[in-house]
Amino acid sequence: MKKFLIVGLGNVGDDYIGTRHNIGFEILDMLIEEHNKNFELSRYALKSTFKYKGKQFICIKPSTYMNLSGKAVKYWIQKEKINLENILIITDDLNLPFCQLRLKSKGSSGGHNGLKSIEDLLNTPNYPRLRFGIGDKEKTSQTDFVLGKWKEKEKLLLNKKLIQSCKIILSFGTDGIQNTMNNFNNKT
Numbered sequence: 018m019k020k021f022l023i024v025g026l027g028n029v030g031d032d033y034i035g036t037r038h039n040i041g042f043e044i045l046d047m048l049i050e051e052h053n054k055n056f057e058l059s060r061y062a063l064k065s066t067f068k069y070k071g072k073q074f075i076c077i078k079p080s081t082y083m084n085l086s087g088k089a090v091k092y093w094i095q096k097e098k099i100n101l102e103n104i105l106i107i108t109d110d111l112n113l114p115f116c117q118l119r120l121k122s123k124g125s126s127g128g129h130n131g132l133k134s135i136e137d138l139l140n141t142p143n144y145p146r147l148r149f150g151i152g153d154k155e156k157t158s159q160t161d162f163v164l165g166k167w168k169e170k171e172k173l174l175l176n177k178k179l180i181q182s183c184k185i186i187l188s189f190g191t192d193g194i195q196n197t198m199n200n201f202n203n204k205t
C-alpha cells in the first residue's frame with residue numbers, strides 16, 4: 018500500500034489554538050475528524066493514520082514547535098520509509114491573500130521558520146507543500162500577526178477553505194500532485 022506523510026505545521030499548547038500560524042494543525046484536525054480517527058502522542062508529534070482509496074495517510078502535527086518542525090518530519094520520513102514526493106507539508110503563508118490555497122511541488126521557505134527547519138534537516142527544498150494564505154500583517158509585527166487569533170469576519174470563510182484543503186490532501190494522495198495542482202490552484 019502506498020504511504021503518504023501529511024504534516025500540518027503549528028505549535029503545540031493551548032495558547033496557540035486558533036492562531037494563524039496553526040492553520041496546518043486545524044486542517045489536519047478536520048481531516049482526521051472526517052475519517053473518524055484521533056491523534057495520539059507519538060515520537061516528536063501527534064500522529065494519526067487512515068486509509069483512503071487504497072492509500073495510507075500518516076498525518077502528524079509536530080510537537081517540536083514550529084521552528085524545529087524538521088526534526089519531526091525527518092524522523093517520520095525515515096521511520097515510515099516515505100519518499101519526498103509522497104510528503105505534503107501544510108503551512109501558513111503571509112505572502113498569499115487570506116484563504117488563498119497554493120499547492121506546489123517544491124519551493125523556498127519564503128522566510129517561514131518551520132519550512133526552513135524542514136529544508137535544513139532534509140537538505141533540500143524539493144518537497145510538496147500546501148500553502149494557506151493568512152493575508153497581510155496589517156500594522157502589527159509579523160510575530161504578533163501570525164500568533165494572533167482569527168478575526169470573526171475571517172472565521173466565516175475559514176471553514177470553507179479548511180474543507181477545500183482536506184479535498185486537496187486526499188487528491189494529492191490519489192490523483193498525484195500535478196493533477197491536484199491543475200484542479201485546485203488558482204481556483205480558490
